[in-house]
Amino acid sequence: MSHKKLWIPGPTEVREEALQQQTKWMVGHRSGEYTELYESVIGKLVKYFQTEQNVCTQTASGTIWMDITGRCMVKKKALAAACGAFSKRMYQTVADCGKDTTLLDVEWGKAVKTDAVMEELAKEDYDTLIVVHNETSTGIRNPIAEMGKAVKAEYPDMIFVVDAVSSAGGDYLVPEELNSDILFTSTQKCFALPPGLSMACYSDEAVARAEEVPGKGFYTNLLPIHNNWLKRHQNPTTPAISLLYALDHQLSRMLEETPRGRYERHLAMAECTREWANNHFEMFPEKGYESVTVSTIRNTLGKDVAGLNKALAERGHQIANGYGALKEKTFRIGHMGDWTLEDVKSLLANIDEIWGL
């Protein structure tokens, strides 16, 4: 299989050195060697997120946290804001867990605004608020810090769940600054690792809430995850040990670069892509709310995006078409993970040549 450089918003490009980490020998997941590995990973995640909250990994892709939210966080009623495909999935998941869930439906391409959230929260007795930080289908970056502050000032008992699947590890996110109770992400986006593992920062309030909510299942129960860490620094079930080796390795690199350094590199890549897009096309997201990890571009010239990807493949690159109904109407460039500004410029130069821009 030929290697195409992935400019799609996940899975992202994985460095060979990180891939190689997964070839290490297995250890028993109840052994001291494993405990050492998991302690190292958690220690580095705590440093990376600069948090005093609880931190864990769970062997599953990020979506598991939508189920964990539905099963462990929602007591009586949740408000789920949706501004694209993934936030809609979160709403649907929580509703499918049998929880009374109101959808705050925001037009695709627009951000979820704090005022709209506060207005809806005032209407009913909500106990959980669910918002996506970076909506990968539209390239919107929601103002979650401002939102978290306003929500907690008025509703201190509200559990605030943030889907940061396509932003954590690239964008700058500190749970305490966001007032989040659960902030979750996956390995295959800005952490630039293979898929299969999710990571989350969760508050003591989230643990207390889980203790009050019945019907949590096992794999989707936050309590065994939390208690296994407290008791033995391990996991409730057999973890993806190979991925944890890779995560441990990658986190050392990420800490060397620093969370700020990673944010600034992602911002520089996003600004370069936006400038290019605005010269030739238009950005799809509302101005001021553009993602720093994925740029969704409105195909105002009616170019053949599928054709572009075929031509790019011959040059060893792959970008993403628009999501769902936005296919061909938009296209997406995922500048997340370990790519550099120079890499972005080179990709854009290739697109210029192919499309004759």
Ligand SMILES: Cc1ncc(COP(=O)(O)O)c(C=O)c1O
């Ligand atoms: C914003 C967002 N949330 C959730 C998901 C689902 O994550 P996973 O595929 O890791 O389950 C994605 C995947 O692209 C995403 O972009």
